[in-house]
Amino acid sequence: MYHHSRFIQLNPKISSNISYKDKLKVMSFNVRLFDLYNWKKNEEIKSKIIALIKDQKPDIVCLQEYFYDNNKKFITRENILEELSFKYYHESFSSESNKNSMFGLATFSKYPIINKEKIEFNDEKSNHCMWSDIVFKKDTLRVFNAHLGSIRFNYSDYKIIGGKGRPIRSNQKKPKQNIINKLKIGFKNRSIQLKKLIPVIEISPFKKIICCDLNDTPISYAYNEFNKLYIDSFTKSGFGVGGTYIGKLPFLRIDYIWHDKLLNSFNFQTHPELLSDHKAISVEILF
Numbered sequence: 001m002y003h004h005s006r007f008i009q010l011n012p013k014i015s016s017n018i019s020y021k022d023k024l025k026v027m028s029f030n031v032r033l034f035d036l037y038n039w040k041k042n043e044e045i046k047s048k049i050i051a052l053i054k055d056q057k058p059d060i061v062c063l064q065e066y067f068y069d070n071n072k073k074f075i076t077r078e079n080i081l082e083e084l085s086f087k088y089y090h091e092s093f094s095s096e097s098n099k100n101s102m103f104g105l106a107t108f109s110k111y112p113i114i115n116k117e118k119i120e121f122n123d124e125k126s127n128h129c130m131w132s133d134i135v136f137k138k139d140t141l142r143v144f145n146a147h148l149g150s151i152r153f154n155y156s157d158y159k160i161i162g163g164k165g166r167p168i169r170s171n172q173k174k175p176k177q178n179i180i181n182k183l184k185i186g187f188k189n190r191s192i193q194l195k196k197l198i199p200v201i202e203i204s205p206f207k208k209i210i211c212c213d214l215n216d217t218p219i220s221y222a223y224n225e226f227n228k229l230y231i232d233s234f235t236k237s238g239f240g241v242g243g244t245y246i247g248k249l250p251f252l253r254i255d256y257i258w259h260d261k262l263l264n265s266f267n268f269q270t271h272p273e274l275l276s277d278h279k280a281i282s283v284e285i286l287f
């Protein structure tokens with residue numbers, strides 16, 4: 001496959017008349033803590049994120065950089081369950097969380113979650129993966145939700161590449177810009193994480209779906225390690241430019257939904273709404 005096809009796709013749209021037994025819509029979205037640190041607009045952004053998911057009607061949604069507040073001052077889980085009619089959920093929080101502010105991953109499902117597990121990485125406390133066994137009709141799927149190799153850009157870095165760094169207060173000094181060294185650290189961290197993660201994915205007794213904020217591009221080592229084993233659903237049925245990072249580089253695709261080669265998929269979408277520093281993506285899995 002030519003590398004440009006991993007960034008831009010011109011797949012024809014599949015007719016709705018094509019027959020298939022069942023389909024399952026899966027969505028993946030790095031929600032950037034629902035805009036937690038932009039205190040003036042966070043409730044508005046959170047509502048718009050929930051409205052976007054509601055409009056797309058996914059059966060399963062995997063959220064990265066998810067936030068849950070035990071103090072109930074900024075309600076997330078309860079709003080999602082109520083407004084989106086999900087019956088089941090699986091949350092997994094990083095070791096950087098405290099008893100009140102919980103940061104991590106969450107998977108919400110309209111179908112039963114019968115088993116779940118967390119996969120931690122020793123090299124990076126803010127990144128991890130989890131899997132949820134979800135029963136869909138007569139099938140059980142293992143859905144992986146992963147956030148890998150955070151680069152930890154600061155305010156000054158984001159001023160160069162674009163995007164939404166955490167706001168700095170008037171009494172804080174602007175940090176030094178250090179993009180190259182942080183990229184090197186991110187590459188190294190992801191290679192270490194993949195050595196642990198991929199063997200766990202491979203031993204799954206069920207068909208696999210992998211929703212991932214990879215923090216890396218389709219020409220990277222990390223992408224190729226996934227892509228030689230699983231189907232990148234964007235290359236299967238995407239249309240147009242696949243960039244998911246919202247910054248100054250429109251082709252920067254770092255979010256993915258891979259699936260087992262025994263599954264099929266269609267109608268991959270990169271959603272245009274600018275509600276995080278990532279765009280949401282979704283695809284329909286065919287059975």
